[in-house]
Amino acid sequence: HEADAHRTDLMTITRHVLNEQSRHPESKGDFTILLSHIVLGCKFVCSAVNKAGLAKLIGLAGETNVQGEEQKKLDVLSNEVFVKALVSSGRTCILVSEEDEEATFVDPSLRGRYCVVFDPLDGSSNIDCGVSIGTIFGIYMVKDKDNVTLDEVLQPGSNMLAAGYCMYGSSCTFVLSTGSGVNGFTLDPSLGEFIMTHPDIKIPKKGKIYSVNEGNAKNWDGPTAKYVEKCKFPKDGSSPKSLRYIGSMVADVHRTLLYGGVFLYPADKKSPNGKLRVLYEVFPMSFLMEQAGGQAFTGKQRALDLVPSKIHDRSPIFLGSYDDIEEIKALYAAAVSNP
Numbered sequence: 001h002e003a004d005a006h007r008t009d010l011m012t013i014t015r016h017v018l019n020e021q022s023r024h025p026e027s028k029g030d031f032t033i034l035l036s037h038i039v040l041g042c043k044f045v046c047s048a049v050n051k052a053g054l055a056k057l058i059g060l061a062g063e064t065n066v067q068g069e070e071q072k073k074l075d076v077l078s079n080e081v082f083v084k085a086l087v088s089s090g091r092t093c094i095l096v097s098e099e100d101e102e103a104t105f106v107d108p109s110l111r112g113r114y115c116v117v118f119d120p121l122d123g124s125s126n127i128d129c130g131v132s133i134g135t136i137f138g139i140y141m142v143k144d145k146d147n148v149t150l151d152e153v154l155q156p157g158s159n160m161l162a163a164g165y166c167m168y169g170s171s172c173t174f175v176l177s178t179g180s181g182v183n184g185f186t187l188d189p190s191l192g193e194f195i196m197t198h199p200d201i202k203i204p205k206k207g208k209i210y211s212v213n214e215g216n217a218k219n220w221d222g223p224t225a226k227y228v229e230k231c232k233f234p235k236d237g238s239s240p241k242s243l244r245y246i247g248s249m250v251a252d253v254h255r256t257l258l259y260g261g262v263f264l265y266p267a268d269k270k271s272p273n274g275k276l277r278v279l280y281e282v283f284p285m286s287f288l289m290e291q292a293g294g295q296a297f298t299g300k301q302r303a304l305d306l307v308p309s310k311i312h313d314r315s316p317i318f319l320g321s322y323d324d325i326e327e328i329k330a331l332y333a334a335a336v337s338n339p
């Protein structure tokens with residue numbers, strides 16, 4: 001009855017995190033409660049995103065409804081849901097959202113020990129054409145929740161204790177690491193629960209795919225241009241890599257995590273720090289990549305060693321299969337030793 005046992009032994013996210021928590025006897029379940037509120041936000045967004053197409057017909061998010069009222073854009077709506085869920089969890093003290101210029105300092109009466117940095121709906125410009133989008137988040141823990149300053153979130157990504165994303169695509173997939181490996185869960189809409197479908201994800205050591213916006217090629221620096229050239233015209237007689245670029249970070253990173261290869265958003269002449277944000281795009285995806293046996297590099301250093309000076313700082317990012325990133329690091333090192 002192995003198959004039956006599998007079918008009836010439902011490994012939900014909550015059960016998985018409780019198992020992980022048993023490894024940290026000091027924790028009092030606060031993290032589990034925090035995560036359950038993040039999961040609630042994702043379930044809401046999943047439902048709203050799936051209705052988005054229909055919304056055009058019945059005038060919901062982002063459209064004017066029958067009363068002619070301007071409905072909130074889906075990313076604004078998602079942000080409000082996450083902020084309210086995180087504040088009401090009573091486990092957070094600072095929130096940094098892609099949607100909010102300033103950080104949110106939670107009222108002392110509702111404060112907890114965690115800081116959450118998140119992009120509630122990354123890639124939202126892709127909603128109207130039905131391309132997968134996602135929520136990305138990272139979690140820091142503060143030492144003393146009663147006098148927190150912004151410095152608590154201007155920390156290197158290596159201080160994060162957890163990170164993850166939820167991808168709203170053909171199915172709703174939640175990928176999470178709490179520092180001991182990466183696990184994937186898929187929403188079962190009939191249960192309203194995320195069930196573990198991808199235990200202990202490991203990224204292939206080397207991949208056959210590169211993922212970059214080739215439209216920026218004119219502005220790339222030497223090492224990036226050399227690396228992409230190598231992908232397309234390998235000198236060692238191996239076959240060229242395939243290019244896959246969706247333009248939605250969560251979708252591009254999820255494919256990279258499962259299939260291997262590299263995802264690049266390099267610096268270029270127009271944007272010397274690249275485009276992607278350190279706290280709630282670069283750090284969480286870099287955390288996951290390392291936990292899955294891959295690497296994440298900024299062109300200058302290990303991505304998780306970066307220390308942001310402002311909450312919306314950007315950084316170039318090269319992440320993915322271990323061996324492929326080694327090649328990129330070698331090209332940048334060579335450029336330093338003979339510019």
Ligand code: P6P
Pocket residue numbers: 122123124125213247248249250252275
């Ligand atoms: P470009 C989406 O707008 C986003 O923030 C990421 O999700 C995605 O990886 C990137 O920007 C795409 O940027 O310049 O290639 O369109």
